Amino acid sequence: MPNLEKCDFLIVGGGIAGLSAALEASKYGKVIILTKDKISETATKKAQGGIAAAIDQIKDSTEFHFEDTINAGAGLCEEESVRILVTEGVERVKELIQMGARFDRAETEAGGGFALALEGAHKRRRILHAGDATGEEIQRTLGAKIVADKLVNIHQHTLGIDLIIENGKCIGVKALDLKNKCIKYFLAKATIITTGGLGQAYHYTTNPEVATGDGIAMAYRAGAVVTDMEFVQFHPTSLVQFEELKDIIALPRFLISEAVRGEGAVLLNNKDERFMEKYDTQKELAPRDIVSRAIYQEMQETRSDHVHLSLAKLDHEKIKKRFPVIYKTCLERGLDITRDNIPVAPAAHYFMGGIKTDIEGRTKTPGLYAAGECASLGIHGANRLASNSLLDGLVFGHRSAAAAKHETQDTRYKIQDTKHKATSKKGSIANSKLKEAELKRFKLIIKSSMWDNVGIVRSKESLTKALKLIGEVEKRLNYSPITKEEIELKNLTLVSKLTTKAALDRTESRGAHYRRDFPKTDDKNWKKHLEYHLN
Numbered sequence: 001m002p003n004l005e006k007c008d009f010l011i012v013g014g015g016i017a018g019l020s021a022a023l024e025a026s027k028y029g030k031v032i033i034l035t036k037d038k039i040s041e042t043a044t045k046k047a048q049g050g051i052a053a054a055i056d057q058i059k060d061s062t063e064f065h066f067e068d069t070i071n072a073g074a075g076l077c078e079e080e081s082v083r084i085l086v087t088e089g090v091e092r093v094k095e096l097i098q099m100g101a102r103f104d105r106a107e108t109e110a111g112g113g114f115a116l117a118l119e120g121a122h123k124r125r126r127i128l129h130a131g132d133a134t135g136e137e138i139q140r141t142l143g144a145k146i147v148a149d150k151l152v153n154i155h156q157h158t159l160g161i162d163l164i165i166e167n168g169k170c171i172g173v174k175a176l177d178l179k180n181k182c183i184k185y186f187l188a189k190a191t192i193i194t195t196g197g198l199g200q201a202y203h204y205t206t207n208p209e210v211a212t213g214d215g216i217a218m219a220y221r222a223g224a225v226v227t228d229m230e231f232v233q234f235h236p237t238s239l240v241q242f243e244e245l246k247d248i249i250a251l252p253r254f255l256i257s258e259a260v261r262g263e264g265a266v267l268l269n270n271k272d273e274r275f276m277e278k279y280d281t282q283k284e285l286a287p288r289d290i291v292s293r294a295i296y297q298e299m300q301e302t303r304s305d306h307v308h309l310s311l312a313k314l315d316h317e318k319i320k321k322r323f324p325v326i327y328k329t330c331l332e333r334g335l336d337i338t339r340d341n342i343p344v345a346p347a348a349h350y351f352m353g354g355i356k357t358d359i360e361g362r363t364k365t366p367g368l369y370a371a372g373e374c375a376s377l378g379i380h381g382a383n384r385l386a387s388n389s390l391l392d393g394l395v396f397g398h399r400s401a402a403a404a405k406h407e408t409q410d411t412r413y414k415i416q417d418t419k420h421k422a423t424s425k426k427g428s429i430a431n432s433k434l435k436e437a438e439l440k441r442f443k444l445i446i447k448s449s450m451w452d453n454v455g456i457v458r459s460k461e462s463l464t465k466a467l468k469l470i471g472e473v474e475k476r477l478n479y480s481p482i483t484k485e486e487i488e489l490k491n492l493t494l495v496s497k498l499t500t501k502a503a504l505d506r507t508e509s510r511g512a513h514y515r516r517d518f519p520k521t522d523d524k525n526w527k528k529h530l531e532y533h534l535n
């Protein structure tokens with residue numbers, strides 16, 4: 001049958017979770033990876049700070065890493081998931097090093113250990129890094145291994161549209177081949193979703209343009225459970241560019257890694273005052289939700305859209321050596337960070353919620369697995385500990401593939417092409433049903449209502465307003481989407497609705513979810529995960 005491919009394991013997404021799953025899965029059968037853009041276009045590649053693992057067994061331990069993760073998670077971490085993360089994480093990171101990942105070494109130890117960095121809410125130095133381009137180094141290492149693996153077939157520029165469900169089981173994905181502009185069907189014994197987060201639902205985000213919540217939306221539509229949807233982490237320090245305008249869709253903001261604060265950089269408000277000590281004893285290294293809210297408060301009080309990050313007390317040569325990408329990027333934008341303060345503000349950064357899985361990546365839908373940022377199994381609770389998400393993708397990508405090897409039922413004869421036909425003549429893609437200007441306007445409505453109303457500080461009033469606006473866009477999208485832009489908009493609208501609904505339902509504040517009208521944490525009623533599914 002034309003436009004139909006079969007494999008044992010279908011992996012949707014080529015970031016750390018997808019690549020880690022592919023490497024493990026290829027030991028057991030044929031693997032296909034779909035990526036919506038180039039394989040290098042991922043949040044993974046943008047990761048700067050590093051990957052956390054207790055590889056220093058003298059000053060650190062997996063028990064300390066466990067405690068820090070649980071403390072940051074504000075009462076919602078699942079202990080079993082965290083235990084697996086911190087213990088298997090050490091093994092997986094060691095494998096990564098054996099595969100050739102070049103993490104920075106400590107200068108003082110001849111031939112010796114790694115230069116471990118400190119980040120917010122970690123009580124020990126445990127962040128392995130490759131300068132400030134750690135994600136790129138990991139993506140390179142895993143990518144090289146995958147390319148060499150003859151059992152893995154990569155389809156770039158191929159957008160997963162929907163899961164194919166037969167008799168209650170997921171048997172693959174219907175996808176849009178963006179280069180050849182045609183629909184394709186990928187059938188598999190097991191499908192693993194690793195499509196990353198949903199930062200693009202927000203006006204200001206550090207996330208790449210591919211992060212439109214597609215996998216979460218696909219799984220929800222197919223009947224899977226989604227959970228912890230209200231927990232969106234806002235990174236405190238994204239670079240504010242002065243040309244940003246509120247009425248156009250903002251480009252992803254460049255991140256100023258937490259590791260910069262870990263090395264001693266301080267935050268100043270627009271009166272040039274250091275302010276973090278007013279908010280938390282850990283000052284600039286308090287958990288991200290606390291630092292983001294403190295910056296938000298200072299910005300409100302000084303009526304500004306940013307505060308400053310000062311590296312004045314850091315050694316100039318060390319800045320250039322330790323943060324070469326940040327140094328160079330800021331310089332290109334007119335800032336010499338060895339001299340100038342950096343204008344920064346919070347931006348949507350990481351999604352703690354997602355497709356509910358067990359500790360082996362299994363969802364409620366047979367044949368369907370999920371791992372990485374699109375999945376949720378209580379590792380990060382209500383607030384992710386810095387540098388734990390690369391580790392999450394590495395560990396649980398591997399685990400989901402190891403579990404999926406038990407899916408042996410062949411799907412060969414089950415699909416009827418006509419049943420899944422989306423569009424037009426000879427399999428080619430018809431034009432968008434929406435005009436380009438309309439598409440942009442709807443996207444802008446979603447992104448700004450999420451930023452303005454479902455952001456760092458929320459209330460019943462703001463969330464109700466957002467639900468209304470999102471609902472109005474949803475009504476206009478009441479047809480099968482055809483083009484990439486329509487598919488993404490539909491997915492963004494759905495995940496935004498679910499996030500807003502969950503934020504409205506949770507009438508307390510916890511971790512990254514802060515309700516102005518319910519500022520206290522209420523363990524008696526809310527120390528639990530909220531779950532949503534169709535029917």
Ligand SMILES: Cc1cc2nc3c(=O)[nH]c(=O)nc-3n(C[C@H](O)[C@H](O)[C@H](O)COP(=O)(O)OP(=O)(O)OC[C@H]3O[C@@H](n4cnc5c(N)ncnc54)[C@H](O)[C@@H]3O)c2cc1C
Pocket residue numbers: 012013014015016017018034035036037039041042043044045046047048049050051052134135158159160161194195196197206207208210211212214215255349350371372373374386387388389390391393
């Ligand atoms: C700027 C930045 C800095 C960060 N720094 C750190 C850090 O220092 N340490 C840390 O631990 N974490 C960091 N994070 C978070 C971390 O990078 C991500 O959580 C992690 O990389 C997610 O990996 P993933 O494999 O789940 O998804 P991604 O790496 O985002 O990969 C998603 C993949 O899914 C594909 N995809 C999406 N939708 C579809 C579709 N419909 N069809 C086909 N393919 C699709 C994409 O093309 C992509 O290949 C950072 C994030 C950002 C944005």
